[in-house]
Amino acid sequence: MDNTDTYLLNFKGYYLAHFTANTDLLKNLDDFEIRDDDVFIVTYPKSGTIWAQQILSSIYFEGHRNKTEMVETLDGVPFLEYAAGKIDQLKRPSPRLFSSHLPYYLAPKGVKNKRAKIIYIYRNPKNILVSYFHFSNMMAGLQAADDIEDFMKMFFDGKVTGSLCFDHIRGWYEHRHDFNILFMMYEEMRKDLRSSVLKISSFLERQLNEEDVEAVVKQATFENMKFDPQANYEQILKHDLGRRTDEGSFLAQRCVGDWKHHLTVEQNERFDRIFQSKMKDFPLKFIWDLNEE
Numbered sequence: 001m002d003n004t005d006t007y008l009l010n011f012k013g014y015y016l017a018h019f020t021a022n023t024d025l026l027k028n029l030d031d032f033e034i035r036d037d038d039v040f041i042v043t044y045p046k047s048g049t050i051w052a053q054q055i056l057s058s059i060y061f062e063g064h065r066n067k068t069e070m071v072e073t074l075d076g077v078p079f080l081e082y083a084a085g086k087i088d089q090l091k092r093p094s095p096r097l098f099s100s101h102l103p104y105y106l107a108p109k110g111v112k113n114k115r116a117k118i119i120y121i122y123r124n125p126k127n128i129l130v131s132y133f134h135f136s137n138m139m140a141g142l143q144a145a146d147d148i149e150d151f152m153k154m155f156f157d158g159k160v161t162g163s164l165c166f167d168h169i170r171g172w173y174e175h176r177h178d179f180n181i182l183f184m185m186y187e188e189m190r191k192d193l194r195s196s197v198l199k200i201s202s203f204l205e206r207q208l209n210e211e212d213v214e215a216v217v218k219q220a221t222f223e224n225m226k227f228d229p230q231a232n233y234e235q236i237l238k239h240d241l242g243r244r245t246d247e248g249s250f251l252a253q254r255c256v257g258d259w260k261h262h263l264t265v266e267q268n269e270r271f272d273r274i275f276q277s278k279m280k281d282f283p284l285k286f287i288w289d290l291n292e293e
């Protein structure tokens with residue numbers, strides 16, 4: 001583990017957010033004991049993690065679904081590699097739900113042996129860039145950038161939490177046969193949330209009746225999450241993660257083509273060139289524009 005950077009922790013060539021990384025767990029990550037009914041949400045940052053957390057938590061926990069229990073969504077679907085000391089992963093009752101931004105090659109052995117289910121969410125990387133730029137400037141534990149040009153450099157150098165976005169999705173997809181994994185596209189979830197919930201619950205073999213499906217969908221709408229204190233993570237942001245500024249939130253809701261309002265023509269062309277060189281022949285499609293939705 002290379003601890004020299006204030007913001008980033010280099011673990012086996014992959015960058016984690018230094019301030020919250022669970023270094024004790026990372027030391028034994030490969031052997032972290034996996035149970036057959038463990039479920040992981042895996043994402044590159046800013047790809048829909050907290051959205052998937054909300055969906056999973058309300059699929060699994062009746063008290064969340066029918067709002068009889070007031071628990072922070074994140075507590076039901078905690079990160080594997082973050083929040084050191086907050087939770088003892090080994091003592092959690094089954095089924096355990098996890099979140100992770102780890103790359104495929106750092107997944108514990110048991111996950112590579114298909115002992116757990118993974119839902120991988122991917123998103124149009126131009127919107128990831130814009131979302132990540134604003135988020136990094138808001139969160140105290142991430143390196144702020146002067147402007148989008150400055151952030152683009154860090155993003156394409158992979159000097160951000162999660163390392164290079166293209167390596168993340170490519171790695172997981174190219175090694176998909178090693179895992180029990182479902183790929184979901186953020187933009188398709190926006191287009192048809194109900195079908196996405198059904199696809200996820202069917203992959204997880206969780207039977208939901210009509211009323212349950214309605215409740216999960218309702219809780220996972222942007223409008224509900226934005227104003228639900230358990231789902232919008234405002235308190236976590238304020239007290240655990242730390243804000244640099246009062247502006248911004250986990251849920252800004254950019255439209256699919258929002259990047260057009262933030263990138264210059266030259267920046268967009270540069271993005272396309274890098275995307276082409278890194279993602280040539282990559283079979284999954286990305287949706288760049290509202291018209292493609």
Ligand SMILES: Nc1ncnc2c1ncn2[C@@H]1O[C@H](COP(=O)(O)OS(=O)(=O)O)[C@@H](OP(=O)(O)O)[C@H]1O
Nearest residue numbers: 045046047048049050051131221222251252253254
């Ligand atoms: N319900 C719902 N519907 C549509 N979009 C949603 C929803 N919940 C979260 N989001 C959007 O997901 C973006 C945040 O991504 P992450 O949760 O992966 O961020 S993080 O990595 O956990 O920091 C962030 O995108 P931006 O708005 O573009 O910043 C959120 O708005």
